[in-house]
Amino acid sequence: MFLKTRLYGCLLLASLALASCSExxxxxxxxxxxxxxxxxxxxxxxxxxxxxxxxxxxxxxxxxxxxxxxxxxxxxxxxxxxxxxxxxxxxxxxxxxxxxxxxxxxxxxxxxxxxxxxxxxxxxxxxxxxxxxxxxxxxxxxxxxxxxxFMEEANAMAQELTRKKQKKAFEIARQFVKLGKYYTLDYNISAIAALDNFISDHPGSVYREEAYFLRLRAASTLAENSTPSKKKERLDNAVAAYNAFMRYYAESEFAEDARQLYADLQEEITEFEAIQTLSK
Structure with missing residues (x-):
């Protein structure tokens, strides 16, 4: 009996669907x-x-x-x-x-x-x-x-899209930093410019901390590989990048690496000053 009732029900639904489709x-x-x-x-x-x-x-x-x-x-x-x-x-x-x-x-x-x-x-x-x-x-x-x-959902979508745009801008800058390891001048100059723009344009970004650190790394690499005529200025800029990073993010996960970069910069400064003294 149950099977018959179920069969009749299925047939009824099928006939209704066909009628609806026909209509x-x-x-x-x-x-x-x-x-x-x-x-x-x-x-x-x-x-x-x-x-x-x-x-x-x-x-x-x-x-x-x-x-x-x-x-x-x-x-x-x-x-x-x-x-x-x-x-x-x-x-x-x-x-x-x-x-x-x-x-x-x-x-x-x-x-x-x-x-x-x-x-x-x-x-x-x-x-x-x-x-x-x-x-x-x-x-x-x-x-x-x-x-x-719909305001809550609209705000959530706007925040998600803003983060997406920030990530794109940040990843472009980070790619310059990666390339700067092998092509030290042009790509590090581009990296510093891109990171400066990112920090300026996205003050509340979740990537801001890493952007400050990457700017320090790019500035350090650029300074260490510069010609004598530009070395002092770029060493000073790298030290300024370190000070800016530590001012905001002294407790950062990148802080130890930042201190090592700063120590390397100090060695570069000492060596550069010694060369300059000997050349006088």
Whole structure:
């Protein structure tokens, strides 16, 4: 008896699914935009976003300026988002906000538009154009809707994207430092410039401590391998880099290595001064 009941249930579900599919195919080919609108809304509410999206794409131009136009445009944008087509979602949410800036759905549209670009943001080592777009959109949302229910998530996404951009900038500078071990002049000069910019541009970064240390290492390597005409200036700069590091991070995990670099610098300074004295 139980097996028969279960079988009847499965058959009923299958027949309902076939009927629903048949209805969708008929309405998809129908010319009645009201039928399309009703089915699209029902499918959207049921979570059938791909099917809803196809219908909404068909009818959206015909609802421009009509009472249902606002709902259609929001459903269309969100159906793109829900099915993972974030490029189109971002574009459609922008269109919605331009068309209906005072809509009750405007805060959600602004948030989801920003989140669309957040979802497109690649890993830190790749081009960060979409990351920049997402950060800009998130900042606009945060400024415009500070009391929104989405504020906590928006702030969390903005922080994550900011860290990603910081990591990219930091890794570029760190790569210069690595190359500076083998190509001492050009790459160490580039490393120092990149690290100076990073420290200036990202005062609250989690990579700031290591950036100060790497600047000391690059400055030390540059000074130790400089020509006599530039050696004193670069030794002084390296000592200044050490003092800056120790001023902020005397208890750092890099402190011991920093002290060793400083000791090596002192030897270089002593040797350089001795040579200068003999040459007079």
């Amino acid at each position: 969708y195919q008929k309405v998809l080919k129908d010319t009645d935009i009201n039928r399309k609108y009703e089915l699209a809304e029902r499918l959207y509410q049921e979570g059938s976003y791909k099917k809803a999206n196809r219908l909404l794409e068909q009818i959206a131009p015909q609802f421009v300026g009509k009472p249902q136009g606002e709902r259609v445009m929001f459903f269309l944008a969100d159906s793109y988002f829900q099915k993972g087509d974030y490029n189109f979602a971002g574009y459609q949410f922008e269109r919605f906000l331009k068309s209906y800036p005072k809509s009750d759905k405007a805060p959600e549209a602004a948030f989801l538009g920003a989140k669309s670009y957040y979802m497109l943001s690649p890993r830190y080592s790749l081009d960060q154009t979409d990351t920049d777009k997402a950060l800009n959109k998130l900042q606009v949302f945060i400024n415009a809707y500070p009391e929104s229910e």
